[in-house]
Every structure is written in structure tokens, then in C-alpha cells.
Amino acid sequence: MKKLLYIYAVGALLFASCTKDFEAINTNPNAPIEVQPSLLLRQVIYDYGEQMSYEGFTAGNPLGQYMTMVDFNLFDRHSLTQPQYGGNPWPVVYKNLRDNELLLNTSRENPAQAVYEGPALIMKAYMAQALTDMYGDVPYFEALQGKSGNVSPVYDSQEDIYLAENGILDNLNRGIEAIENYTGAASLDGDILFNGALAGWLRFANSLKIKALMRISAKQDVSTELQAIVDAGVYIKTNAENATYDFTDNQPNNFRMASLRQGDFNIYVMSATMDQIMDRYVDPRVSVLFRKSANDTYNGLLNGQDASQSSITVSDYSFAGTSFRESTGDLDANFITAWETQFWLAEAALKGYISDNAQTFYESGVELAFEYWMTDLPESYLTLDSAAYGAFGQDPMEQIITQKWIANTINGYEGWIEYNRTGFPKFKTLAASLNNGLIPSRLPYPTDEQALNATNFGAAAANTNGNNVNAKMWWQP
């Protein structure tokens, strides 16, 4: 019986505390529960820039008629629910808005991290604008609250996202204010745009304000605010001040098209739209943006081919330039630049929103854009040829937007968004459109939303003629 007692004793010991050490055992050793804000800031900037540059090449470029696809091109034929590459920026933006929101919360909760508040607000405004400009009404004010229990955010109107409290413009103002009021000693780490220089963020914020105000200028009197920014002069003026970061030639920070299969790259060729514009301006940037076809010419193909009914020798057309594959160290992830700001201001001046000279902004924009794309500006470009401001038969508005369009290659969906606002440059009718020959005005909400946020999606779909890609943006004139 002694042995029996012994066994009981051992058993009792073993199970005396049935949950001993459980807290420690179920603490995740792989991943931290909290991280330094610098890790989040670097993550948001890098990941958003990387993913949206890929989106820009694979989906933004065909949609903006920079390039076209020779196959797997239902998206290029404007069946936007059937993309083969890219074409689903929704999760990219929300994921980064989420990490950015955590950064913003930390900066507000912990006074020692207050330096991050301004940049986080500016990034929030930047990404929110990108999102609403692609989709229209989107979940915004109730979004990103999954951890506090709201997993089905309502959709907010584009107007409110731009104009309401905590909207795009408000957050840009708050971000500027937060930076101007910042007196702490802690430096901004993880900033791969401006290397921690808060002055860079102020210029970034004001350039974004110019862009946001101009985008909604058909609906809103924006002249006072624009003039104030121009007068203060704190916005991105040189390429050195650009809100961009560099890709590298090699992984892990190269442009994604560099490491994809050859076919993924060769499926994209120059569009006929781009071909025509390059010809019109006799634009030497064509040799940076594209490479010559097998016939030693730059040659574009009309967007939206029915691949099943065409015999295409792809090498008759121009593939994208080497900076998109072999030497991506030449390429930047672009948030906003000096030339884009200049073109915005050129339009503002042209429309009389500001009192300054449109041509000056335009020419400065063109010069900066050539520099950005590593091309020498031909002497006659701004004086004799079609790009000369207000040249005979040229519409300055078309010139401004077209020059901006050229330089905005792979900058997300910007070229297409601006076409929807201005109608420039003139897009071509697709060879075999799956959208009745119309250029879509918005991306459709993803099916995930239909499946997982059904009620709110339903309301949003009702406002867009059943999630129709031809429904108009609020800011469209």
C-alpha cells in the first residue's frame, strides 16, 4: 500500500496546479505585443509605396492607358472585376491605414512619441485620398476599429472624407499643426521619405493640400486656401524635396516587376495612347519609360485587345524601360513630387484660383519631370514644339494634365483618376471593350466587402448603380 500512496503523492504533485506556467507558455515568443513606432512608420511608408508602385504598373498603367496587355487582359478590357495582375488596391490601403492608425494612437497616448503624430496624420490623409479617389464612397470614419469591436464599418461619402472633421483636409491641417507645435527632443525614426526632417513633412503636407484642394475644386471654392499655401511657400519645390524613396537593383527592396517571371513583364507593352503622345511631343523620355521594339522603333498597341482574336508578335511593340526590370535602382516609389505640385499650381493659376503665372509653374513642372525621369530636356521642347505652353492649337489645360500624366507613370492610379477629372489626355476607345466603350470612373468594391460587410456594402452599392464602375465621383465636374 505504501507504493500506492507514493503514486498518489506523485500524481497530486504533478497536478497540484493544473494551470501552472500557462500564462508564460501561451505568451507568443515569435512576435512582440508592442513595437516601437519607428518600425510602424517605416513599414507603412515602405509597404504602401512598394505595393502601390506594383499596382501602378500592373493595373494603373493599363487603366491610365500608359500601357496595354497582350493577354490575360480582361481588366485592360475594362472588366474590372477580373484582373489578372494587381487591380485590387483596397486591402493595400486599409492594411497600411491600420498600421498608421496604431502609430497615430501611440503618438497621442505617449507624449514621448508625440513626434510621430504629424507624420501619421499626413500619411492618413494621403492614403485616404488615394482610396476615395479610386473607389468613391468608402468606409472611413468607422473603419479600422476591428479591435474595438466594429467589424462592419459604414461607408462615408467622398465629400465628408474630404471635408469633414478628421477628413483628408482636416488631418493635413492637424498634421501641419502637430509638427509646428512639436517641441520635444525625440527625433523621427523610421522616416524613409525625409530621413527624419520634419520640415520635409511640412512641405509634403502642403503639397498634398494643394492636390486635395485642386481635386475638389469643381465642387468647392478653394482659392483662398491655395493662395495662402503659395504665399507661404512651404511645399515641395525641388526633386530633392520629393516625397519618394528609392528602389534598389536587388531584392528585397527592388521594384517588384524585377523579380517576377519574364512573361509577367512581357505581357505589358506601350499603349497606342502613349505612343501618340510621345510622338506629338517628340518626347525623349520615351527611351527611359520604354524600350525599342524588335523593329527598332517605339511602337504602341491599342488598349483592350481581344487576345483570342488577335495574332500578336509582342516584340513588335515597346516593352517598359529597363528601370522597371533590370535596373530598378533608377526608380522611385512616388508619393508626391515637386513636378506634380508645380502642375497642380499651373492648373490653379490657369483657372484663376491663385494669382501666380500658370506658364511658370508649367515649365518648371516639365523641367523637374525631365530631371525626375533622368532625361535631358531638349532645348526646343518648351519653346518650339507641341509642349510649348499655349502653342498654336494647344489647350494649356490639356498640356498641363498631359505633362503630369506622362510623369505620373506607375504612380498608382493617378493618371486615370486625373483623366476622370479633366478628360486629359484624350484616351482611346478600346479595341474590344467589356464596358460598352466607356472609360470606367471608379474601381468596383471588392467581393470581400460584399461577402463580409454586406449591409453597408448594399447601401454603398445602391449609391453606385449596383457597384457600377461608371458611377461618378463626387468631385467630378
Add this chain to the structure above:
Amino acid sequence: MKPVLLWLSLCLLSMPVFAQITIKGVITDQNKAPIPGVNIIELGTQNGVSTDANGVYSIQVKDQNAMLSFSFIGFYDESVQVGSKTTLNIMLRPNSELLDEVVITALGLERDPKNLGYVIQKLETKQVSEVKSPNFVDNLAGQVAGVTVSQGATGVGSSSKITIRGEASFTNNNPLFVVDGVPINNNSIINYTTDAASGFQEIDFGNGAMEVNPDDIASVSVLKGPAAAALYGTRASNGVILIETKSGATKQGVGVSINSSTFVDRAFKLPEFQNKYGQGNSGEFEYVDGLGGGVNDVISYSYGPQLDAGILVPQYDSPVTMPDGSMVRGGDIYVHGGLPITPTEFVSHPDNLKNFYQTGYTTMNNAAVTSGFDKGDFRLSFTDMRSESIIPGVNLDRQTVSSRLNFRPTSKLKISTSLSYINSASDNRPANGYGSENVNYALVAWGPRSLNINNMKDYWQPGLEGLEQYSFNYTYFDNPYFTLLENRNSFQRDRFFGNVLARYQFTENLSAQARTGMDYSTELRKFSRAYSSNRFQNGAYAEHQVSYRENNTDLLLNYKKLFGDFLIDISAGANRMDQSANNAQTQALSLAQPGVYSLSNSAIPLETIQYTGRKRINSVYGLINLGYKDFLFVDVTGRNDWSSALATPTSAANASFFYPSVSSSFILSNVLDLPSYFSFAKLRASVAQVGNDTDPYQTTGAFVSSAPYASQPTFTDQNFIANANLLPEKTSSIEFGADVRFFKDRLNIDVTYYDAHTQNQIISLPVPISSGYTQQVVNGGLVRSRGVEIMLGVVPVIKGEFQWSSFFNFSRNISTVEEIPAGLDNLTLAYNRVYDNVNQTVWVQVEEGGRIGDLYGTGYKKTDDGKFILDANGNYIVDNDLRKLGNYNPDFMLGWSNNFSWKNWNASMLIDWRQGGVIVSRTQALAGVAGQLIETADRPEAGIVAEGVVNAGTDENPVYETNTKAIPAESYYRQYYDRNHEENNTLDASYVKLRSVSIGYTFRGKAESTGFFGQGRSMQVSLIGRNLFALSHIKHFDPEQLAVQGNQFVSGVEDMSYATSRSMGVKLNLNF
């Protein structure tokens, strides 16, 4: 059956009559083992003898009309009229009621199956080792009612999925595997990948239980329901596969047995192709550089020029004359630099894929030594398994050493060990899924019909060996020989599992046992990619370290006593389980020097993905078994688990959960006076509950490391919302059953009905990313899983030494979703997609009232009565609303095994019928769009008029008229099979399969002989075959399929699978 018996007796009666004769023979049991001491009596006389130690008898009878009766305890009596024969070898059939049969139940307790209030199905050695598969789990297919086995898609070495009684949990339906009382893992750890069309593809390195060695198995018991399994705790809610290994106990002295099986494997089913049109589009094709330099040479559709029409076309294997007069191939583009390619004839290659698959070989050799000695027994066994796959360059080797020792130093103490060491390795495991690392991508989906695959065997461009591969196209496709022979995914795995047990019998009634066991495995996987690989232009190399360890230690006290008519048997015990898993994949995604596969050869910073997981479960449990008068038995069990996975870093308040079970068995035949054709009748019923926990770290949020920028780290929040208040899942079930046997057990029927509710499921609930997250861990949902299992055993013919026995396993399981978490319309459990494309996705979703296994996808617009609605030009109209494609689970399954024996001959056959269920085929979608399949052979000039209607009215008031507009054939096939829409690529997955066959002859050592081939020694030679033949609606592949997505297996999708194999071979078995 009756006419057979009648006919038999008529035959016997009509025999002629002779005087005094001597009859001799051997009496054996069903396994041909001789039975000593059998009583043989000439009926109606006092004349009688009994068999000797070798089962041999000899008796004098008066004439041919004499009736001999053979009887032995534990067996049914047999009576035979002598007739003209002088040798009467008789096989006696065991009487289960009288035989002292035991089954192993939970915790290793040995029980008389008649007393159990739940169903346990037991397979004997022969059923799992006669026609062996390299994956142990495959050997259970078709043999157990309610058990579903699906084999993996990448040939020998791939995982097989097993479920018992269907799927009732949203997240985890894996049964628990237990070897000699201690759990072993059945994990499938897939390498780290992304969904995108870049990086390494998913590789299936097999499931843990595949390594159980059939030659070492004494029996397999399948505990199907919670009542049977509850004592095994949290993992038992999905049933338990209980494996007992062989021990030396049955042999006296030293025995040696040798088992050898050799299979020749051939591709079982290959896609059926069209052979009329070759590569190209719109009838045109020209190879220039395989990158788009020639007309339509960017992508390899087969809508090109006609084959075998005498047309000359420049092709990848057409000659190019170099300036120096030497010849290279068209595809040697870096050698000839764009010189003109001399056109060659465009011809068909109907057998190009068939010739690509080679003849595979699988050998399994096992040698075992057994011995009994005065204080115990032991068995030591060595097994060598080698398999060369039908897929070139793919193999699997496995060596197993196992030993079992039972040692009884005193009459009260027993010490036993069971140890297995397994070393397995493969030089290459082929990639799963859609993408260029799976050769089916280049050979089936996009392998143009003009392609001479044979010419790709020399896969380097001359002078550029190790740098530039040679292939038919360089846009997306790698040369399949290059993929399989250069870009390897190898592994080396060491595994050890076993346990040590000590049992002490304190008194006649009281015993205690302590046991500790471990399952430990460590594995190194290497992924090599050569320069010029499509996904890795500068090559790549990765190492994946996978290790797993589980320890179980348990104590068990048992008290057993008979009080008059009452038997009381009480057990109480406790268990501690510790699990730890460590995975680390380190990758170099660009190599400095080609051909050197080492992490130090990386051209860029290394990337490491690491996971460490720990879990502990403490448990106490008890079992009371009450018996009354040999006819009424009641079991009551209870178990409490404390799982660390339900604790948070600050609290363990939710970690505890308790669950009970009650089961009862009532043996009618021991109480009622049933008609004599009843040989046994029992009713049983049970109610049980089992709790279930979850994976570690679901209770707290965390940040995960992401791609660094400029070597500086980045972190992102994890995409799931953790739940600090997670509760255990609970499955409650009731089960009724009856076991009735007739005609001296010649007809056995066992019927079970069960009804289980699984609630409070721990779900990773998809949430919209607009909430900031993609998943939320919650408790919720209720699944009701009901089913019927029928096991029917029948012995239709016994005639002297001829016996035919037949066994049917029928099961039908329906798992319906009664509730899903509040506020949801549906819930996504899994998906399988082409790359990361959300529109090319098969969704496994459930909604209230739906069934687990419902597949959803998109399609084209249809009328309410199912006709396609076409647009004015005759094209299909995209409809992106998700619709139900079907359910992947079968409506019912029927396994039918047959065993024939006659004298020394033995034959068996297993047929497996799975009725119903659907499967979505990527092979059909892709190879259909690309114009490779036979369905696309018809290409009329005038185009094809799609079957369907056109709406001549308005959307509100449609007027449907039959479509008359033709569209070009190429457009038609591209639309019809388009991978964005799964509906047209959904197929009926029903099949009937001839799963295994064996025909064998046994040579027995002569009685009284003592030589090498003496008494008690035997040799058996069999012809064996597996996966021989199938009837199915599916043209292009084996209907048994399993896909992989991320690290999850997805049923119901065929994702560019490889051909399975048809295996035929020889088995040799020696016992001496």
C-alpha cells in the same frame, strides 16, 4: 445462400459408397494456422480422435456416408460427409461469442468488444499490410465505415487526408493517431510561401502518420465517435486511430519473418488531349525566342496551325545553322542570338505526356525477429522502403527500426517498451498547385500540342550549362526536366516515437501503471533553384528546419472486482502533454554563384521566417465500468483538461474544461431466447461530450516582422483580432447501434446511427479589411453532424476448403450548419485560388442550413431554369455573384472487400465506391482555355453557337430567345473554361475504384520435418495491385484529389495534380 447449401448437400448425398477408409487432414483457422486439439468424431459412433500439435489428424471411418464433426472451443462446429475424399482439410471459423477476443479502447484498456456501448472497428494485420501503400493512411481507404481518405496530388510521399464521420468542426477535423497507447502527430507542415506568382510554391512533404510502418502493425482500431474517444481528450473529438504494434508474445523460441513487396507503378490517368491543332493563336504561330519575338510565341495556347497537315513552322527544337556551320536548336536563343530558325514540320505528339511519366518502382522489405523467453518476449523489426516515382527525379526512401519488449521480472510487475525510429528522405518533392514550379503548368495547362516533350531532356543551352535553361517558351514556363532535376525540394527526416510503461498488480483487484512517451521529429528541407528559373533568374536556395516534440506522461489506477452478479471496473488517471514546434525557413532569393546551394552563397540579405509554438495540456480522468450478469454493461467516463492555449499572458481562467460520457450495451442474445438463426444480438447507446482547444497564441495580439527597407526592420500588426476570452469548443453526441449476427456468424450486421452537435467552435472569422483586420478569433457556430454506418459481413460460400467472405462498409454523413456566429450571412472556412487572385477562387463557405464542404464560385449569367443567357453577339455574360457549386463531401461511401481462400490459395479484392460530391478542376479550366483538351478539338470555321438564350426583352421583362449567333471557336473555349469562373469547371466527383487486389499461394513446411523449410514454416507468394481501375465521370485525372493552399489542405479542388499511380507487384512472405 440456401440454394448453394442445398446443392452442396445434394452433391454429397449422391456420392458412391465404399468400405472402411482412412481420412486424413489438417485443421486450420482462418489464417491458415493449424489448430491442435480439435475433436473429430464420426457422428453416430464412439469413434473419435483429435488433432496433434500441427493440427493434423487421421481417422478410420466405416464408409463414404460417414459424417465427421469437427469441434473446438472458440470455433464453430463443422460437419462434413466424407464422400469420396481421403483428405479433408478443414478450416474452422472462429465463434466470436466464445472466443476471448479483445479490443483496445481508450487509454489502452483491453475490453471485450461485446461489452462496449459504442462502435469500434478493428482491422487486422493483413488488412493493412497485404497490399501496402507507402503512405499508411491510404491503407485504411475503403476498409472502415465512416472513414474518408483522400490522397495528395504530388505522388509518392504526399499527404493523405483522413476524416472520421465527416467534418463537424469549422477548423480542425483531424483524428488523433495513437501508437501503443501514446499519441503521435499527423501534422503536415508545408513550407512558407506567398500566394503570389513568385517565390517558392507549396511543397507537400507528407503527413506524420504516413510513417507508421504497416509491417509492424498488429491491429488498427478506429474509435469513431466521442463516446469511444472521450478519454483521449481534446484531440479525440474527431475520432482516434489506435494502432497496436506487433509484439513477440505469440511466438515461442526465435522466429524470423521476412516480407517483401515490389510494385511497378504506372501513371493511372492522364488528361485526354486534342491532337489537331498546335501552338499559337488564330491559326498562326512562329517560334523566334519564346518571349514574344515570333507571331504568338509569347504564350503557349494551342489555337495555332493544324497539326499533321504538312505545314512547316519554326519551332523550339527546329535547327539553327550557326555561322561556323554547326547546328543548335531554335530554343538555344542565347547561343544563336536570333539567327533564323529552319522551319520543321508541325506534327502531333499524342503520347507526349504519357512518355514523360516513367515507370516507377516501389519496394518494401521487412525483416523481423521475434522471441519469447520465460519472463517476457521481444520483437525487433527493420523495414526498408524505396520508391522511385513515376514522376522523373522524384523519390522517397524510408527506413524503420522498431522494437517491442515485454518484460515480467515478477508475476506482479510488467515493463514494456515500444520504440520506433524512422529515417525518411527524398531527393525531390514536386510542387503543388498552379504555377511554374509544378511541371503540369508547362506540360498540361500550357503544354502546346505540337510540343515534343522528349526533346526537352537536354535542358541546358550548349555552353551555358548551369546558366541558361533550354525550353519551348521562356515567358512563364520552365523546362519540366529542368524543374524536376535541377530545382529540387529535398528533405531528410529523423523521427522517433515510443513509450515505456510499467504496470504493477498490487492485488488481484488493484493495479497501477505509469507510462511516458514521446514523438520527436526533426527535419531539414532544402530548396534549390538554378539560374534562369522563371521565378528566380539568379537562382535561389532555402533551408527549412522543422522540428516537433510531444511528450505524454500518464498514470492510471485500476480496480476491478466481481460482486455477485455485478462487475465493477474503475480506472482513474492523469496525463500531462507538452508540445513544442519549431520551424525556421531561411532563404537566399538570389545566388552569387550559380549551382552552389548554400546560404552563404546568397547575393542578397537572407530572409528568415520563424515560428515557435508551445502548448501544455494537463488532464485528469476517470472511468467506471459496470457489468450485470453478462448482458448489461454501463460505462461512465469523465475528463477534465486544462489547456495552455486557452490562457492569456495574464490569466488562465478559461483554461479548464470538463466533459463526461455514458455508454451502455445490452446483449439481447444473453437474455432473450432468440430463434436459433440468431447467433448474437446486442443493442448499444451512448451519450458523450468532448471539448476541444485551439492553437497557441490565439488569445493575444502581436506584431509580425515584415520586409526590411535598407536593412532596417519593419513590423506590421497581425491580421487577426485575438480573443482573450476564448472558450473551448464542445462536441456532444448521441449514438445508437446494434450488432446482430446470424447463421453461426455467417451474416453479421452492425448498424450505427449518430447525431453530434459541435458548438462554440473556435473560428478564425473573416472580417472585412476595412475593419483593419482580415480575421477575428471567436467562439460561435453550431454544426450538426448526423450519419449512419452499416457494416455487413457475409460468408456466402463455404465449401470444404473453399471460402468466400465478403464485407461491406457503408456510411453516410451529413454535417449541416445550424448556426453561424451572429450577424453573419456566411463564413469562409478555406479557399483555393490561382495565385493571389480573389476572382479565381473556390470558396469553402458555410451558411445557416448549408453543409460543411459547400463550395462557392462564380459563373456566367443563367436563367432561373439554368440556361446560359448570352449577349447579343453570342458571348457569355459574366456573373460575379457567388453561387453554390456543390458540396465536396460524398452522399455516401461504400467499401466492399472480398476474401477468397481455397486450399493454399488466397485472394482478396477491395472495391471503393464514393457517390456524389463535386470537384472543381483547374486542369480543365486552364488546359481548356489553352485549347489543349479533347473537348476543344472541334473548331468549325463558322464558329460555335453557344447553347443558351438571348434576352430580346428588357431586364425587368425578359423575353428569352434561343441564341443563334456564332462566336469563333477560340473565343468560345476561352470564355467557357475561363478560370475566373468556376461553375463550368465543376465536375461530379463520384467514382467506383478497384482499390486493391491480391492473389497468393502459401507453401507450408512439411509436418514433422525439421529442415530449413520444416514444420511451422511457410512461404507466401502473392500478386498484388493497388489503384487498378476506376469508373468516373472525370476524363482527365484521378477523381481522388486534395489541393493545398497556404498551409491548409483543401478538399474538392483539383489543382494541377500529377497523375496518381496504378501499382502492380509481387509480395513474398517468409516465416521461419
